[in-house]
Amino acid sequence: xxxxxxxxxxxxxxxxxxxxxxxxxxxxxxxxxxxxxxxxxxxxxxxxxxxxxxxxxxxxxxxxxxxxxxxxxxxxxxxxxxxxxxxxxxxxxxxxxxxxxxxxxxxxxxxxxxxxxxxxxxxxxxxxxxxxxxxxxxxxxxxxxxxxxxxxxxxxxxxxxxxxxxxxxxxxxxxxxxxxxxxxxxxxxxxxxxxxxxxxxxxxxxxxxxxxxxxxxxxxxxxxxxxxxxxxxxxxxxxxxxxxxxxxxxxxxxxxxxxxxxxxxxxxxxxxxxxxxxxxxxxxxxxxxxxxxxxxxxxxxxxxxxxxxxxxxxxxxxxxxxxxxxxxxxxxxxxxxxxxxxxxxxxxxxxxxxxxxxxx
Numbered sequence: 418x419x420x421x422x423x424x425x426x427x428x429x430x431x432x433x434x435x436x437x438x439x440x441x442x443x444x445x446x447x448x449x450x451x452x453x454x455x456x457x458x459x460x461x462x463x464x465x466x467x468x469x470x471x472x473x474x475x476x477x478x479x480x481x482x483x484x485x486x487x488x489x490x491x492x493x494x495x496x497x498x499x500x501x502x503x504x505x506x507x508x509x510x511x512x513x514x515x516x517x518x519x520x521x522x523x524x525x526x527x528x529x530x531x532x533x534x535x536x537x538x539x540x541x542x543x544x545x546x547x548x549x550x551x552x553x554x555x556x557x558x559x560x561x562x563x564x565x566x567x568x569x570x571x572x573x574x575x576x577x578x579x580x581x582x583x584x585x586x587x588x589x590x591x592x593x594x595x596x597x598x599x600x601x602x603x604x605x606x607x608x609x610x611x612x613x614x615x616x617x618x619x620x621x622x623x624x625x626x627x628x629x630x631x632x633x634x635x636x637x638x639x640x641x642x643x644x645x646x647x648x649x650x651x652x653x654x655x656x657x658x659x660x661x662x663x664x665x666x667x668x669x670x671x672x673x674x675x676x677x678x679x680x681x682x683x684x685x686x687x688x689x690x691x692x693x694x695x696x697x698x699x700x701x702x703x704x705x706x707x708x709x710x711x712x713x714x715x716x717x718x719x720x721x722x723x724x725x726x727x728x729x730x731x732x733x734x735x736x737x738x739x740x741x742x743x744x745x746x747x748x749x750x751x752x753x754x755x756x757x758x759x760x761x762x763x764x765x766x767x768x769x770x771x772x773x774x775x776x777x
Contacts, residue, residue, distance in 0.1 A: 427477040431495055435478065436469050442491050457485035458562035488565060488596070529574040534558070535567075536611070539576065541645070542600045543608035545638045546619035546658045547631075550595040552638055556645070568598060576604040578618070582631060597631070619658060634658075636696045637677045640736055643767055648682060653689055655680040661693075663725065667715035668708065674716050679726070680734075692732040692760075697746060699738050706749040713757050733759045736767055 427435070443453060450464040457464075459482070466476050478486075483493070531539075534557040541556060542548060548556075554564035571577045579596040599620050600608060608616040637657050644652060657678045665674040678694030695709070716722050717731040733750075737743045743761045750759045 427495055429475055432475040432477050435493055435495070436467070436475075438493050439486070439491060440468055446490070453486075453489070455560060455562050456489045456565060457482065458566055459485075485565070488569065490595075529570060529576075531576070531607075535571060535576070536607075538571070539600065539604045539608050540611060542577070542598065542604065543612060543616045544656050544660075545641055546599060547634050548598050548638050549635060550598065552635070552642060553598060556642055568596070571604075572596075572598070572601065574603065575601040576607070577601050578620075580620070617659065633677075633696065633698055636698065636736075637694075640694065640696055640767065641678060641680075644680060647770075651683045653681040653683045663716070663721060665712055665716040665719065665721060667712045672712055674712055674721075676733075681726075689728070690732070691726050691728045691730070692734045695733060695735045697735055697737045697742065699742050703745075703749055706746065707752065710750050710753040710757055714753055714755070717757070731758060733757055735759060735761045737761060737763055739763055 443449070448456075449461075450468070451461040454461040454464045467478055467482070469475060483495075486493070537557050538553055541553075550561075550564055550568060553568065554561055558564035558567070568577065568579070572579045578599045578601045580599075582595075582597055600616065600618050602618065605616045605618045634657075641655060641657065644655065655678065661676050661679055663674045665672055676693040677696045680692055680694060682690045682692075684690055693713075701709075713731070713733060722731055723729045735746055737746055740763060743763060746761055747759075750757055
């Protein structure tokens with residue numbers, strides 16, 4: 418059984434209430450003891466002990482365990498113990514002052530050493546701007562518990578920022594309470610030094626993270642996780658978000674031009690194949706897609722594409738939910754003359770093939 422901080426002092430009714438609420442939350446989330454144990458970095462036996470399933474029926478949780486449970490979405494606050502003192506392992510002990518706690522927290526932030534996978538996360542978020550804990554876990558971590566623990570440390574050290582998603586968020590966030598991660602001030606400085614150009618901190622406040630926007634941005638992130646893992650060293654460059662924003666004159670007026678992503682793949686002969694990326698969620702109608710296709714055409718014909726990406730070959734990769742949507746997008750793109758070269762793949766295709774495979 419793990420040895421951690423001592424259990425906090427709770428009376429019998431408080432422990433019983435904690436056990437009841439934890440069990441109800443696990444039923445609601447369809448979590449087993451093993452699932453919760455993996456998420457908080459403890460053993461399944463310890464979780465069952467907290468639930469009162471062994472001989473020690475009323476084992477109170479430690480402050481550390483409560484903190485980790487809160488991080489995965491379980492909210493419970495024990496009532497204060499009368500007298501202004503906290504009982505720790507059966508012994509009265511004065512509560513640590515807020516100044517002492519803040520001092521220890523600052524010391525942890527300044528002494529955190531970055532590992533190779535931390536650098537990978539920093540450079541990934543410098544380009545993707547936003548990711549969930551699960552996405553970053555799939556990128557570099559062996560387990561959810563390891564990911565949760567390390568990402569919390571990086572957030573405490575201001576390498577990353579983390580936010581709770583809106584309660585009504587859908588898509589990958591539906592039914593979850595995992596944090597969203599972006600670069601913090603220290604992470605942005607590290608990325609800028611590594612990449613050789615300034616890196617902005619995206620989404621500095623959680624107010625910028627509305628649910629519909631989040632679902633789309635996280636799908637863009639998911640696409641690039643597949644590309645990064647599938648292409649390996651052949652991926653010469655990629656970007657998303659504000660770094661790609663530009664202006665184009667289309668339809669008689671100046672328009673904002675902002676593809677979802679950009680990538681450059683190195684071919685076997687050493688040359689680069691450039692592409693702009695659109696991740697379609699099936700929410701845009703025909704007229705909106707026609708406007709987008711004409712903007713791509715105008716961006717190319719104006720010379721802005723060639724000046725920015727150093728190539729005169731425009732290729733657009735579009736990811737769609739299903740085959741029906743693929744046929745719809747293909748029809749729209751073919752209605753624009755001259756035709757914009759466009760490869761379209763469904764999500765199942767992308768997930769089952771590499772970046773240069775037959776998905777496109």
